Amino acid sequence: MNKQTIIVALSVIIFIAAVVAAAYILGSNNSQDNQQADHPDGHHEGQSVYEEKFNALMGQEALDFELYSYEGEKIRLQEQRGKKVVLFFTEGVMCYPSCWNQIAAFGKDEAFKKEDTVVFSIVVDTKNEWKRAIDKMPELGVSTVLIDASKSISKEYGVLSLPSSMHKGQFPGHTYLIVDKDGVIRFIKDDPQMAVRNDELKAELEKLN
Template sequence: MPLNNFMKEKRVLIIGSIITIALLTVPTFLLNGNNGQSSPKGQSENGETTTLSSLKGKNVVLFFNEGLMCYPACWDQIAAFGKDTEFTAKNTVVLTIVTDPKKDWKGAVEKMPDLAKATVLLDTNRKVSVAYKMLSLPSSMHRGQTPGHTYVVIDKEGIVRYVRDDVQMAIRNQELLGEIGKL
């Protein structure tokens, strides 16, 4: 192999490594910037207004996701939250945050009635998603437009204690309950 080709391949490898490290590090840096901070104040609605300040004294799990377009992974996680009584037993409220319009979400509930058991907040203006820096994480298939599949655990004082951006889009109830148990 000529030396010139070897140097080109080496440069490509180095540049590729730098890009990979940046893609893995920047989102983690953004997410870790939330840990230990007071949760951003925001409002979403699902027919009524819900604010995090109204939930002080309870642990809160926020599940940011792509909503309707994320079938079946997000739908399955939302339904699993709605059926899981362990969160209530641990003084924890789970809020699923989607950016879908209310009329579209009603159609999803008709197709999968278990979705109605979960508390779903509509962030159609994306203010809550932006406040939590959720629109540009690796799990988002539509970066800049919708969140991906990200969990935020907030303690009883309103402090963010755990964040997981889940590119595998799995059901994480037990993992989240474990994190809540550490609070």
């Protein structure tokens, strides 16, 4: 191979390398631009994708669902129009005593028994499993508990992987939503502290017509 041939070969290699490098740089810039377009502010600091998805429910029409209560009554969310609805998603039986205390507190509080207000505690237990909870704490039987044993509704509402969940991706933790009389979500709260939030919920309900 003569000197001229070597020079030509090296020139071709350098040219190809330059083209590949330029394509890589342009591709990286486009990828960054697309990410910024999809998330102009980036993820909220400290928030997971699951939290952002959950927070996006605010102001949206609540997803309709149909579940049976522990007593066997078929409950459909859409049929609650004209009422203020509190939804409490909870792990249920395994979330003792925090979730049990909140469910029992709903049943004791007259503010949640008004004609225009309903509270549904949604557990992922079977009916038989929840019966064992009532046997241990009879006060639980006063509240309306909906059975979501398949976890399908809990999954649709995106509550299986929030900070309050003790088993991320598998069970809800301690999460509240308030739906107004028109079926729009007006309040959301995921509570890793797993407290009884009656006072806070009542204050939010008072803001709604």
